[in-house]
Amino acid sequence: MKFCSQCGIQNEDTNEFCSNCGAAFQNQFQSQGQFQPQYTMPTPVINAEDPLKTKAMLALIFGAVGAVMLFFGYTSIISLGLAIAGLVLGGQARKQMPAEHPNRGMATAGYILSLIVVVLAAIVVVGAIACIGFMGCAGAGLFSEIIQSSM
Numbered sequence: 001m002k003f004c005s006q007c008g009i010q011n012e013d014t015n016e017f018c019s020n021c022g023a024a025f026q027n028q029f030q031s032q033g034q035f036q037p038q039y040t041m042p043t044p045v046i047n048a049e050d051p052l053k054t055k056a057m058l059a060l061i062f063g064a065v066g067a068v069m070l071f072f073g074y075t076s077i078i079s080l081g082l083a084i085a086g087l088v089l090g091g092q093a094r095k096q097m098p099a100e101h102p103n104r105g106m107a108t109a110g111y112i113l114s115l116i117v118v119v120l121a122a123i124v125v126v127g128a129i130a131c132i133g134f135m136g137c138a139g140a141g142l143f144s145e146i147i148q149s150s151m
């Protein structure tokens with residue numbers, strides 16, 4: 001036995017239509033039985049960006065941010081990390097881009113900028129470590145002794 005969803009009257013299971021109000025069971029059954037919540041995937045609003053363009057842009061951004069951070073002594077190690085990331089991304093983008101790719105120039109710029117920052121940051125970082133090492137080992141006293149003895 002089944003009940004009409006419209007009027008609540010009991011009907012035979014075999015009834016296709018409600019004996020009281022005529023509502024169609026078959027359609028109801030189908031629509032209810034087959035109904036599955038349709039999770040319509042939200043269509044991505046952002047157009048699928050060219051991953052190579054994104055890489056090239058990131059290379060340029062990492063290189064640029066790394067370059068700026070070079071001017072703040074303590075962040076040179078971050079510069080080095082960013083620039084290495086930029087170098088890798090820029091290099092990958094350049095390798096994967098066909099010659100006519102419109103963002104090839106950006107990838108090259110990011111790659112070269114990152115390369116320069118890697119070198120500069122490496123010098124600063126190594127210099128800073130050497131300086132700390134020197135100060136730690138030799139100490140300011142020894143340094144002043146040398147200056148005094150030479151006078």
Ligand SMILES: [Zn+2]
Pocket residue numbers: 004005006007008009018019020021022023
């Ligand atoms: Zn009915």
